[in-house]
Amino acid sequence: MKILLFLLTILFAVWLWRRNRLNALNERKSKSAETHPAPTPPTSEPSPMQACTQCGVHMPAADMVQGQRGIYCSQVHCQAASDTRV
Template sequence: MKYLLVMALVLVVFWIWRNNRDTERRDAAPVRPPAPQKPGTAITEIVACEVCGVHLPKTEALIGSKGIYCSEAHRRQARD
């Protein structure tokens, strides 16, 4: 029984030591600022196709009378 208590105490001390060490590492890690964007790069808006739900850049999407589509076939399908 005595050995079990000693083993439990050692495990608790080890757990506390390791937890503190991980916390110190996270606190000491340098905080990096977000990477700057290159001049002239714009953020692209992403839209979803009304028929299949595929996400694609708005610049590549086809705009129809009832919404935004990923292909000519889906634009025609929505018209029918």
């Protein structure tokens, strides 16, 4: 009878421990969801990638610099291309 009472006490303690642990995990998840909102998907379409005429680096077309002889990854490359006359 003593062993049965001892086992029931142990089982009850384990049950309490697990219940408290799960409650704490759920609270942490809900707090992190409140402080870190879900990322919103981008509303615009991605810009197509294009290669720099000078060095060949691919970048989004919206970030490229338009020059007289093509498109460039930076203003420096655009100026370098216009300085070298062939």
